[in-house]
Amino acid sequence: MKIKILILVSAFGVLACENDSKNAAENGVSGNTAFDSLAENYYQEGLELNPLSATFQGDARYNDTLPNFLSNKYEKRLRDYYTSYQKELNDFSDEKLSEDQRMTKAVLQWECDINLEGLEFDDYTPIDQMWSMNLMVGQLAGGTSAQPFKSVEDYDNWLSRLEDYGEWLASAKTKMIEGIEAENVLPKSLIQKVLPQLASVAEPELEDNLFYSPVKNYPEGFSDADKERLTEEYGKIITEKIVPAYRELHDFMETDYMASGRESSGIQGIPDGDAYYRHQIKLYTTTDMTADEIHQIGLDEVARLSSEMEKVKEQVGFEGDLKAFFDHVRNKKELMPYTEPQQVIDHFNAIHDKVKPQVDKLFDKQPKTAFEVRRTEAFREASASAEYNPGSLDGTRPGIFYVPIPDVTEYNIYSDEDLFLHEAIPGHHFQISLTQENEALPKFRKTLWYSAYGEGWALYTESLGEELGLYEDPYQYFGMLGAEMHRAIRLVVDTGLHSKGWSREKAIQYSLDNEAESEAGITSEIERYMANPGQALSYKIGQLKILELRGNAENELGDAFDIKEFHNQVLETGCVPLALLEEKINQWIASESKT
Structure with missing residues (x-):
């Protein structure tokens, strides 16, 4: 029955397009109801295919099921799903869609293409220490x-x-x-x-x-x-x-x-590893960049950030080289002041209180979804990184910032202000919650996740700390530089591991030489990259694109540039591939230049 309904919708779509085309000629395209039905069907079928996604969105219809994602039967269902919608998109020409629908069509086309490409690779490692x-x-x-x-x-x-x-x-x-x-x-x-x-x-x-x-x-x-x-x-x-x-x-x-x-440590150690890594780069950066290009960008960013770190080292009066300063920051007892895990949670809540009065200066659209800071569950705490879990679509379940605290006596606070901006406000909580609350988006786009956009946004927000009343302590500012350095290093070590034959040990040592994270933390991070090639590239690539777009807007618009409106333009799309975001911002700049 479901297949028949989809066929009927598709057939109706052709007629609807013709009628909307007539309206477009007379009044401009205001929307195509058949295309909206296509997007809704894609979303609903997607929830049935992935009941866990429905559960995390607060949709309880499939809470009693869990398909075997590893079975051949499931793979066929998934392949048929993306192939059918890929074909149906051909029934809708851009001229017969509204501006919002054209963006949705481009996003849906990307979704079908990248997921079908991913299905060409067998999943022989369904269990790892980080993502499974x-x-x-x-x-x-x-x-x-x-x-x-x-x-x-x-x-x-x-x-x-x-x-x-x-x-x-x-x-x-x-x-x-x-x-x-x-x-x-x-x-x-x-x-x-x-x-x-x-x-x-x-x-x-x-x-x-x-x-x-x-x-x-x-x-x-x-x-x-x-x-x-x-x-x-x-x-x-x-x-x-x-x-x-x-x-x-x-x-x-x-x-x-x-x-x-x-x-071997990198994905080059398996058959077709190079092809798989190219796919992973495309998946996580939403670009056609090569591993060599990304590796060089990483090296350049590491050099730039090292120079900035030298300035902080001089500011606090530390005598010694930068690597010695990393050890100083890692081991400085004043930066490890807590004896109870709840003190760490209270510290993040205090940062939240400090930021609240300043947020209005940069954002006029803010989410209604509630927000909480929680300690990471004990069973996964030892291998976990700090992370944000979105609230439900209806806003009844809050967004949650999880903080791992395996040993509170060794918990170093030097980067906590930066971490809060990234994982919480105005990073992931703003971006994800505003997307989920945006009634103009079709449902499937409310829950999409492209790391280059989502993590790129979160890393971009770290640079807003001074405007939000943070980074007054030089160690906290160093924490921001350290977090950005961490993402720059990822470009080097991820491509090093997976395209240049680097060992786990070489990647760990490169990180130790260039950032202030603990050896245990760095080891966990490197093993994270080993488990999911390419994911670590998304942060810096996305951040650099958003910074580039903001710089272009400031240069083109001059005194007319409005930071709140720029943030609106970036956030209102929800997660999209970077090329689509760039096209949208360029159109906005052109439109603003005419007024």
């Missing part, structure tokens, strides 16, 4: 994330989803066995990091198991009979399915898989 399904499911299992546990139906939904998850766990092992045959496996150092994550579920007693958390936190109003039944069923699925599956994966990865683990 088991970590996401573990986050949901704690009972405080996007999966709701407010009703008996919610609890039953999670039980059903766990049944499906068991199938995924079995397929993950099968894929890794196939990967051994295909010589496409994780590096040994990453396998080593996965083992304790699996053990954290496989080893605890039932009542201490992460997946048992909802049972220990029943909401008020549950009957004794419901509690008794759910407690029994949760205990059964955990002990009979989840724990055995985790134990089996752990033992396999510790033995056979470890023995076959790669000695």
Whole structure:
């Protein structure tokens, strides 16, 4: 039935285009209802294909399902999905669409193209220490994330989803066995990091198991009979399915898989690694840049930022070279003042209070979605980076800035102001929440994520600190330079690892030589890049493009340049490939120049 409905919509679309074309000739194009239906269908089918996406958006319709993303059947469904919409887009010429719809068409075309390109590569490494399904499911299992546990139906939904998850766990092992045959496996150092994550579920007693958390936190109003039944069923699925599956994966990865683990660090170490890395660069930067081009940009940015860091070193009166200053900042006791994790959270809330009065000067559009700072969950804290999780589309679940605090006595605050701007306000929280709240966007664009745009925006906002009343302390300003340096280094080490044969150790040493992060933090970061080639490139490439566009606007518009309106222009599109953002800003500059 769903296929027939799509065919009818497509057929109607041709007629609708003709009618809208007539309206366009007389009154200008105001919109094409058939195209809007296409965009809505794409969104709704996408939620059915990826129920986790629906859950994170606050849509509960599919909370009881989890497709096996690793199966051939699912891959075919996904390929058919993108191929069908790719073809349907051909029914709509740009001349018969409104300006907003033309942008949507271009974005949807990119989505179909890049995802179909990605399906040409087999996924033989479904589990890693940073990005994989088991970590996401573990986050949901704690009972405080996007999966709701407010009703008996919610609890039953999670039980059903766990049944499906068991199938995924079995397929993950099968894929890794196939990967051994295909010589496409994780590096040994990453396998080593996965083992304790699996053990954290496989080893605890039932009542201490992460997946048992909802049972220990029943909401008020549950009957004794419901509690008794759910407690029994949760205990059964955990002990009979989840724990055995985790134990089996752990033992396999510790033995056979470890023995076959790669000695190489970069993706060049697998068959078709160069082609895969080119795809990853395109996916994460939304450009056709080469690894060599990006590597050189990184080297140039590292040199520029090193010069700026020298100025701060002189300002605070430190005698010694820059590398010695990094050690000074890493180990300065005054920058590690806390003894309780809550003090770190309170520190970020204080930064929030300091920024609030200044935000109006730069932004007239601000999100309604609430915002919170939370500590990262214990089960993933050791390998996690600070991160932002979006609120629900309806705004009932807040945006959350997660902060890992594995050892509070070693938590260094020198870059916290910068980190808050990036992950929270006006970085990810503003960009994502304003997109989700923008009623002018079709639903699928409210939840799109292109790292070059999203991470580029967040890195750009770090440069706004002085305008927002921050960076008064030279160490906090150095933290901003350090964070930008961190992203510049990523251009060098990611391309080094994946296109120039760099080892994990060489990448770690390059980072130690050029930034003030701890060796443990740098090691975790390098292993992150090893797990997901290309993702680390998006931040700096996106930031440089947004800075370039702002500079162009300031130069062209002079005194007429309005920073609030520039930010509106960037943010109102939602996530888009950089070429589309550049085209939009250039059109805005041209329009403003005429007034």
